[in-house]
Amino acid sequence: MDRYRGFAQFERDHIRESFKPDFEWAVFAEPSPRNPPRVPLAAARVALISTAGAHLPDQPRHDGGTDGDHTYRAIPADADGVQLHHGGYDARRARADPDVVFPLGLLHELAADGVIGAVGPVAYGFMGYIPDTGPLLDETGPEVARALIGDAVDLALLVPA
């Protein structure tokens, strides 16, 4: 009998059959608390967090093995040459137009047009296959949260791939 609806069940079955027999979704009873921006969008410093497997040429690719990868790559917002590697989606198309999954260029455009105040100085690249969420919740997630606070970010946007 299915435990979950639709894709959640199909994907769980796939991961258990192909990679990790003990895989289970991390399920949260309560939502994360809201923390709305304190400044208008036109004044807000907006940071990008992406799970598209983004990294710079001199940074290691994420590990696409069966155990996944909870690590992240800190990508300066003015860096060129972002690369995309991720086993869970067809990254070849997105390499031709990275903004579809890693919209750093679009954020710069919005800042230039005054729609947002500024782009956060660092974007954070994760890879979305993280079947063991413990290290993400205990280590790298809080690390990135602290970095975003240190970057004086008003609004952090997570973009999946």
Place this chain on the structure above:
Amino acid sequence: MSITQVLEITELARPSLACLVEHPFGLTLGPIGDRALQRRVLVDVLEAAYRDVPAGTVLDLGFRWELDDERERQLGRDAR
């Protein structure tokens, strides 16, 4: 806040605020080269961060994929 492409996964993770954008995996903001749509999705999502809604809300921004059946195929049981 977060964009989500799959409501049933977001209902498990329960982020503080998510915006549903029903585009295929790998094309989150829209088709390759469609700068206008990508920008509209991004602006709508950022503006949604200011809505007065309770924690755990998933806002359906109305973006649907109508170019082909790629999204439908990705989400099916036989996609893998």
